Amino acid sequence: MAAVEDYGISSPLQLHMISAFLATEPPDVVISLARDCGGGSLDDRVQSCIWRQCICKADVKLQGPYLKRFLKKLILEIESDGQDVLDELYEHYAFYLTSLQDNDVAKGNSRILKSISFLFADESSGLVSCPKSRNLEVQLQCSLNMLEGDTGCSLWPSSIFLSEFILSFPEIFANKCCFEVGSGVGLVGVCIAHVKASKVILSDGDLSALANMKVNLELNHLSTNSYSIDDRVVRSMVQCVCLPWESATKDDLRRFAPDIILGADVIYDPSCLPHLVQVLATLLRPESSSHNEKRLNHSLQEKVASNGSPVPEILGHPSTNGPVAFLTSVIRNIETFNYFLALAKKADLIAMDITEKVEIFEFLPYLRSYPRSNVRIFKIYM
Ligand SMILES: C[S@@+](CC[C@H](N)C(=O)[O-])C[C@H]1O[C@@H](n2cnc3c(N)ncnc32)[C@H](O)[C@@H]1O
Structure with a gap:
């Protein structure tokens, strides 16, 4: 930027x-x-x-x-x-x-290019106290029709907030395999790649949202193409997968073995929630031994982040170093949200509202139409 x-x-x-x-x-x-x-x-x-x-x-x-x-x-x-x-x-x-x-x-489905500039510290401007090296400007092709791509071709406030969270705590995501559900236009994915996740897996159930997401990843110089070395196919660091929650099988999901699961504005349609909770529960319950080995290695690195600062305890798994999910949401309908919480509890998931427990930097002070204070962030784990 x-x-x-x-x-x-x-x-x-x-x-x-x-x-x-x-x-x-x-x-x-x-x-x-x-x-x-x-x-x-x-x-x-x-x-x-x-x-x-x-x-x-x-x-x-x-x-x-x-x-x-x-x-x-x-x-x-x-x-x-x-x-x-x-x-x-x-x-x-x-x-x-x-x-x-x-x-x-x-x-009809007209597109517009939005350029979202996360404004970091600059001694002359004194914007916020983060190293300027983290500066980021994300280009996003979005639809003017909020319903296009099952709402996945528009940018929603929850993903802006989740992006501010990621950029406020880059150390949590560095060297981690991150998996996002309902990724929409892909802003969160660009931010996770920026903070150097080892793997970025973005998913959505809608094909036109996925196609638009791929355009956006390319606009931001992130390739999703596999390549080959010595006859081996090497998967790109960023992957886009079609993942309707209703048809995602446990075996498919377990293969991803993410350390961190993310989701922005995915809690709104009661008919989808049992499937979404099932997806989260499967991803949050690691069962394969390779996953456990990987986790042990990570837990050794986890106490101190890449920049030397301690990772806030509230953001990790409280006991096992198992995977955690961060979901952001605007609670438009409290009944729908309570239904999600009830389903999560039944699936042995713990959902903790951490909105007031962490300091998330405001990197977008100029985005006055963004209703930041309406967005909540939840940590979810098993
Ligand atoms: C309100 S949009 C949020 C998009 C993006 N996360 C954001 O905050 O800008 C909801 C997203 O969830 C996806 N979605 C909704 N129901 C789904 C389902 N049953 N399976 C998979 N994805 C779904 C939609 O395609 C859409 O991309």
Whole structure:
């Protein structure tokens, strides 16, 4: 990810505005951040920054409909402030008016490119206290239709929160085999790969969500292709698997033998929950001896993380060093959630709400439409 100086911008406020624009935050949010840069005003200096750092850098093909809406709102606000509008902004808006019809989007499954920048420490900006080397910008092709791909082609707040959790505790995931259920657009997978998991297995039950996820992994330079060395087929570090919970067999699941299981916003459809709990229970109950050997080796490394800092006890398995799952969820319907908890208990799983017990850094202060405080994180283990 580019640092403040690389953008040719002078303040963290500008970085927030540009990051919000590239993440395709609602125009109101970006304009309010632009006003913060201009001390309340959308003057020439702010307009020129929006032009050079936002509009000129956008992908016309993938962000056209968003740019059109944004420019319309921006021009209206500048005019109603009684300010002069930069010629370039007018000209660009006119271009979109003639080249893009509103019904282009209405026709169906339109995609948009979101660029999610996790903002880490920077001495000049003082954003958050983490090494800048962990900087990360993730490109995600998402659908404008929230239901496309069984909801798996949209980015949901729970996966943003789970990503912040992963980046807050990279030491837990380094050198671990991580398995995600209901991965959707793949943001969590990119973050686990970034913190150097030894294996990243992403899964989803919907084929169009899987196809979109693969596009996103490639956009982020993560290949899922196997390759061969000396006639041996070597599987890539990142794998995408089609895994409908209803048809996943215990044998299939045990082969993955993950150390950590992840899931974001997968607790919402009561009819799927018995199957989801079955998948979690199988993955959390290691039975093969090779798995136990691997676990013993890991447990020896576990006390001290790769950067030398101790791994918070609350995040590990309390007694056996067995696998743990981290699930994030927005609790929209308490009955559905309680049903999940009851099923988990029946399957001998312990679910612990750790939301207030760990400090998860806010790496996305500019993402004002992200309802961070509505997301909870649970540790689940057997
Ligand atoms: C609300 S989306 C969340 C996607 C992603 N984790 C996120 O938070 O952005 C739910 C995901 O779970 C997947 N899913 C739902 N039911 C499933 C099932 N029965 N088997 C496998 N995947 C399922 C959907 O395809 C979708 O990708």
